[in-house]
Amino acid sequence: EAQVTQNPRYLITVTGKKLTVTCSQNMNHEYMSWYRQDPGLGLRQIYYSMNVEVTDKGDVPEGYKVSRKEKRNFPLILESPSPNQTSLYFCASSSRGQDNSPLHFGNGTRLTVT
Amino acid sequence: GNSVTQMEGPVTLSEEAFLTINCTYTATGYPSLFWYVQYPGEGLQLLLKATKADDKGSNKGFEATYRKETTSFHLEKGSVQVSDSAVYFCALRAGSGAGSYQLTFGKGTKLSVIP
Numbered sequence: 001e002a003q004v005t006q007n008p009r010y011l012i013t014v015t016g017k018k019l020t021v022t023c024s025q026n027m028n029h030e031y032m033s034w035y036r037q038d039p040g041l042g043l044r045q046i047y048y049s050m051n052v053e054v055t056d057k058g059d060v061p062e063g064y065k066v067s068r069k070e071k072r073n074f075p076l077i078l079e080s081p082s083p084n085q086t087s088l089y090f091c092a093s094s095s096r097g098q099d100n101s102p103l104h105f106g107n108g109t110r111l112t113v114t
Numbered sequence: 115g116n117s118v119t120q121m122e123g124p125v126t127l128s129e130e131a132f133l134t135i136n137c138t139y140t141a142t143g144y145p146s147l148f149w150y151v152q153y154p155g156e157g158l159q160l161l162l163k164a165t166k167a168d169d170k171g172s173n174k175g176f177e178a179t180y181r182k183e184t185t186s187f188h189l190e191k192g193s194v195q196v197s198d199s200a201v202y203f204c205a206l207r208a209g210s211g212a213g214s215y216q217l218t219f220g221k222g223t224k225l226s227v228i229p
């Protein structure tokens with residue numbers, strides 16, 4: 001089954017403790033992206049990747065890192081999480097970034113930073 | 115920059131009522147327009163799209179027409195069902211250039227349909 005898989009689904013952590021949210025897709029997609037969803041703000045893009053070893057900042061990249069060493073994986077790294085990073089995070093992928101192929105989303109990771 | 119404005123929710127309708135969710139946009143060039151839907155506990159999934167002016171996207175009884183003159187892409191459905199309860203997001207992708215890698219989303223409109 002074609003899917004985007006994020007882990008974990010729920011995560012509670014403390015300020016400053018490094019964490020990684022994993023994202024994997026099995027559709028051989030070139031384009032992958034991370035979003036955060038907050039009440040009243042909708043979805044905002046954090047980082048995106050056009051292909052292996054090619055990444056770029058979205059609208060809200062501060063406090064986040066990403067890497068794209070393999071085509072299928074696009075982990076999101078919070079080196080020193082803070083409470084304002086408490087949010088619902090989504091990973092998404094599509095076959096190519098600049099055409100109109102649909103974005104496929106994971107089921108989300110709800111992160112709480114205390 | 116690019117932006118999407120959609121009507122504030124939540125919207126509550128009775129089953130079989132007519133639905134309209136307004137969406138207007140600001141963009142340079144000729145963007146592509148999308149509606150995504152998010153069911154409870156899930157990620158977003160594409161509902162419909164339109165890639166040029168006057169195109170009509172349709173799926174599952176939902177329709178939206180790309181109106182360049184009014185910069186709008188309103189979502190409509192003639193008769194909603196309880197199963198349509200979800201959050202609906204309007205989005206655009208810039209027509210060209212570096213921004214064409216990014217989807218810009220509206221803030222979402224929550225729809226609740228009651229029996």
